[in-house]
Amino acid sequence: MNKELKVKDIKELVIPKHISEWLQGIDLPEEIIKKLYKIIEYGAIKHGRGTWLDPDNVSLQDLANLSSISRHNAQGHLGDKVDSESGELHMWSACCRTAFKAVRQERGIDK
Secondary structure, eight states: OOTTOOGGGSOOOOOOHHHHHHHHHTTOOHHHHHHHHHHHHHHHHHHOTTGGGOTTOGGGSHHHHHHHHHHHHHHHHTTOOBOTTTSSBHHHHHHHHHHHHHHHHHTTSOO
């Protein structure tokens, strides 16, 4: 794990034109997809690819995950807006963790 890695070091996601046009048709800004991509890639480099789907991943189990989501939300709202590890807004990390939780619930990983 490279602790010095920042999200800005991750290669920019290039969204193909047909997908870009599709995103505009559903009123979903590309920047949302690109930011989530960067946070997910950062997490994959930091923690390992796909570890968020591991049922034994303690950091994504109920209270630990809720604690992380709450911390990122609080820091994002209370002035410490940029995560010192990733270099991105805390709110993007909160979004990713929330989405991961939803997927884990839908797949039956989390009850």
